[in-house]
Amino acid sequence: MQQKQPLHGEFVLKSEDEKAEKQEIKHPHQSASSPRKQHNTAHFFSQIVEHPDNIRFATQEKDEHVYLVLRGHMIANLPWIGLSLIFILTPLVGYPILASLFPFFSLHISTQIIILLSYYIMVFGYIFVNFTLWYFHTAIVTNKKVIDIDIHGILSKDIVEAQLSSILDVGYTQVGVFQSLLNYGDITLQTETRLQNLEMLKAPNPSKVVRMISTILEKEKNDESA
Amino acid sequence: MNPRDIIDGGILFFSNQDLIVRVIVLIFLTMYTLFAFILVSQVKTLTNTYHQAGFSSMLQIVSLVHAFAVVGLIIITIITM
Numbered sequence: 001m002q003q004k005q006p007l008h009g010e011f012v013l014k015s016e017d018e019k020a021e022k023q024e025i026k027h028p029h030q031s032a033s034s035p036r037k038q039h040n041t042a043h044f045f046s047q048i049v050e051h052p053d054n055i056r057f058a059t060q061e062k063d064e065h066v067y068l069v070l071r072g073h074m075i076a077n078l079p080w081i082g083l084s085l086i087f088i089l090t091p092l093v094g095y096p097i098l099a100s101l102f103p104f105f106s107l108h109i110s111t112q113i114i115i116l117l118s119y120y121i122m123v124f125g126y127i128f129v130n131f132t133l134w135y136f137h138t139a140i141v142t143n144k145k146v147i148d149i150d151i152h153g154i155l156s157k158d159i160v161e162a163q164l165s166s167i168l169d170v171g172y173t174q175v176g177v178f179q180s181l182l183n184y185g186d187i188t189l190q191t192e193t194r195l196q197n198l199e200m201l202k203a204p205n206p207s208k209v210v211r212m213i214s215t216i217l218e219k220e221k222n223d224e225s226a
Numbered sequence: 227m228n229p230r231d232i233i234d235g236g237i238l239f240f241s242n243q244d245l246i247v248r249v250i251v252l253i254f255l256t257m258y259t260l261f262a263f264i265l266v267s268q269v270k271t272l273t274n275t276y277h278q279a280g281f282s283s284m285l286q287i288v289s290l291v292h293a294f295a296v297v298g299l300i301i302i303t304i305i306t307m
Contacts, residue, residue: 044281054279111244114303118251121296122258128292129265132285136272149276154268159275 044135047071047204050212057140057147059161067216068141070209072134072202073184080130087123091116129154139187139200141216146189148198164220166192170213172206189213248303255300262293 039053049055049069056066107115133151140147146167150158167189174185185206189198203209239245269289273282 041280042278044278052278056277056279058275105243107247108244110306111247114251114299114306115247117299118255118258121292121299125258125262125265125292128288132265132269132272132289135285136276138276140276151272154265157272157275 042069045074047073048209055140059147060142061144064142064144066140066142068139068209068212070139070141070187070200070203072137073182073204075178075182075184076202077130077134080127084123084127084130087126088120091119139198139203141213143216143220146198146213148200160198162189162191162198164217165224167198167217168192170210170217172203172210174206187213245307248307252300252303255296255303259293259296259300262289262296265289266293 039051040049041054042049042052047070050067052066052069055069060066133153136149136157137151138149140149143164145161145163148160148162150160152158169190170187171190172185172187174180174183179185183206184202184204187200187203187206187209189200191197200209266286266289269285273286276282
């Protein structure tokens with residue numbers, strides 16, 4: 001008589017659930033569902049970094065851990081990168097045209113070099129400013145709060161902090177073909193005070209980020225209630 | 227000084243294309259220096275707000291090098307006048 005074998009799928013699922021339960025009991029802060037996982041190193045080009053070990057911010061408290069750091073999608077840099085390439089190539093195209101248009105305007109070679117160097121220093125400044133604006137335009141989620149650093153210009157910045165407990169809702173919007181194709185969008189964190197909604201514009205993979213933030217919020221609320 | 231000498235000096239200055247262009251470049255570079263040093267201070271402020279070890283300090287160095295390169299270019303422009 002053939003003995004009835006248990007279904008393989010059922011067995012695997014059960015064993016994983018048991019493992020997870022055991023891990024949850026032993027290390028409540030290191031389970032798979034917990035926001036506290038292994039640390040990652042954030043690079044200058046990183047857009048989403050979970051548990052970065054090399055990031056700190058001005059208002060960070062001693063017992064405050066960074067869970068998530070978010071920057072705008074790389075595609076947001078495309079306009080200024082394109083413009084920079086045009087600026088870099090302009091002298092190569094423009095010089096022969098200018099020389100043919102104004103033959104009477106002849107400058108010494110040293111003056112020409114100085115003009116060219118000045119021009120390229122300014123182009124470098126333009127690239128550097130735009131990169132800096134993208135690099136510092138971040139959102140940080142910790143175990144206590146969410147910090148939204150908005151850099152609008154070199155002399156204009158807007159930093160908003162909201163306690164995790166004050167966040168009511170997390171959502172995102174994706175508008176247009178590019179945002180849908182390249183999977184980026186605007187994430188909104190609704191807070192108790194209507195005037196202080198946090199926005200993370202052009203965030204990469206917004207559905208994943210919203211899920212991650214929701215998990216963090218849920219975990220922290222459970223910790224607080226426990 | 228004879229007014230004639232002043233007029234001659236003016237004509238000489240405006241007949242020298244290199245000199246005129248260099249003066250214009252100097253004016254631009256002087257204004258740009260101000261911007262470059264504002265950039266240095268802003269990068270420093272932003273680094274204090276958000277610090278990413280290993281890279282934020284590199285940004286500060288790049289901004290400083292950029293500012294001193296502008297100052298260096300001003301000096302070269304004046305010396306080679």
